[in-house]
Amino acid sequence: MLKLDEMAKKLQQMLTPNRFRHSVNTMETCIRLAEKYGADVDKAAIAGLIHDCAKDLDNDVILPMCEKYGIIVDEVSGSQPKLLHGEIGAHMAKELFGIDDPQILDAVADHTLGRPGMDVISSIVFIADYIEPGRDFEGVGDIRRAAEESLEKAIVIGINSTIRHVLKKGQLLHPRSVMTRNWALQKLKEKEQEQQP
Numbered sequence: 275m276l277k278l279d280e281m282a283k284k285l286q287q288m289l290t291p292n293r294f295r296h297s298v299n300t301m302e303t304c305i306r307l308a309e310k311y312g313a314d315v316d317k318a319a320i321a322g323l324i325h326d327c328a329k330d331l332d333n334d335v336i337l338p339m340c341e342k343y344g345i346i347v348d349e350v351s352g353s354q355p356k357l358l359h360g361e362i363g364a365h366m367a368k369e370l371f372g373i374d375d376p377q378i379l380d381a382v383a384d385h386t387l388g389r390p391g392m393d394v395i396s397s398i399v400f401i402a403d404y405i406e407p408g409r410d411f412e413g414v415g416d417i418r419r420a421a422e423e424s425l426e427k428a429i430v431i432g433i434n435s436t437i438r439h440v441l442k443k444g445q446l447l448h449p450r451s452v453m454t455r456n457w458a459l460q461k462l463k464e465k466e467q468e469q470q471p
């Protein structure tokens with residue numbers, strides 16, 4: 275596996291300057307959240323840094339790459355190939371950065387749609403991607419505040435905002451976004467019940 279600064283150098287050549295800045299910001303937010311929630315800081319940092327390594331690939335290379343890596347393209351991601359940049363990114367992370375830690379690779383693969391049952395590293399990257407300091411969209415403040423309370427709450431509020439955005443744009447909604455939201459909401463409710471006397 276490459277060292278973090280070597281990864282950053284390599285990544286910088288693969289991404290637009292804005293995307294690279296977003297990646298570094300996401301890494302820094304991942305470090306902060308990992309410290310706050312007692313997760314492995316190194317893994318969170320690496321996953322945050324490289325999560326978008328496939329985001330600037332052209333649309334016409336995405337589907338051939340899915341074929342190469344054996345990634346299953348469903349109905350929704352077939353119509354919006356950018357949704358596949360997480361899964362492709364996980365394969366690229368292995369190939370180009372020598373990463374084989376399954377927690378890091380899962381976090382990269384699942385950062386766009388989440389996944390029910392995802393672990394703390396995946397959850398941190400998922401949220402950091404929404405709230406890194408460079409992000410500015412309607413409702414980002416609510417997600418930032420939720421992230422100070424619980425990861426589950428931030429996941430629910432983050433996906434709520436994504437769903438609103440997808441509906442507004444008239445795009446297909448990926449069922450996994452809904453599944454991830456329901457999982458996090460259920461977990462949040464269970465926690466709240468536990469906390470009641």
Ligand SMILES: [Fe+2]
Binds near residue numbers: 325386
């Ligand atoms: Fe992404």
Ligand SMILES: [Fe+2]
Binds near residue numbers: 296325326
């Ligand atoms: Fe991102």
